[in-house]
Amino acid sequence: MLSQNLTNEWAKGLLSDADNLTEEKIDDVLNEFLKDSKEGYLVNKGWPEVFSPYIVSKAALNAYTRVMAKKYPSISINCVCPGFVKTDVNGNTGKLSVEEG
Template sequence: MITLFLEDVRQGTWKSRGWPKIWTDYAVSKLALNAYSKLLAKRYESCGLSVNCFCPGFTRTSMTGGKGTHTADDAAEVGARLALLPPRELPTGKFYIARSTLVCSKL
């Protein structure tokens, strides 16, 4: 998938081939990161290693032009809570997203 995207960019055909029209590089890189995280989770599951993804949601940062539903500190708090879970409570291969109420949800 990434190879196809990069080839379409080289050829200048990425727009006509249906790739996202806004934040294209961001969207494709996040898709690749999530897929690779899932692969690593399966590969290292028997070793006791947890690999998960966390999306902080629409956070007020320079990337969002200072707009967002919550602060970077709020999002970091959710990420820290996930990272500090005891190993017996932390699954692997999951995607977590912070909702506007900043409660972690597994998708």
């Protein structure tokens, strides 16, 4: 599942297209994010305003998982998304404990 917090429509569209998703397309999204971040255009280009690196990298990891699972169907490839877990990253404001997540 694509992160619901990914707000850049171009990236969301590319990463949501499971039938045509490739490693190269995921790399394109990450490279565009890095370029926009370095140039200070995250908000202007529609990237998330808060936790941008986390949100984009999570969406990319989920996408890479789908690509690898499709590429290697005889291998069980998984990606775990526990939800909003209480951690130091979010000041322990998550809804789930680490054990629940």
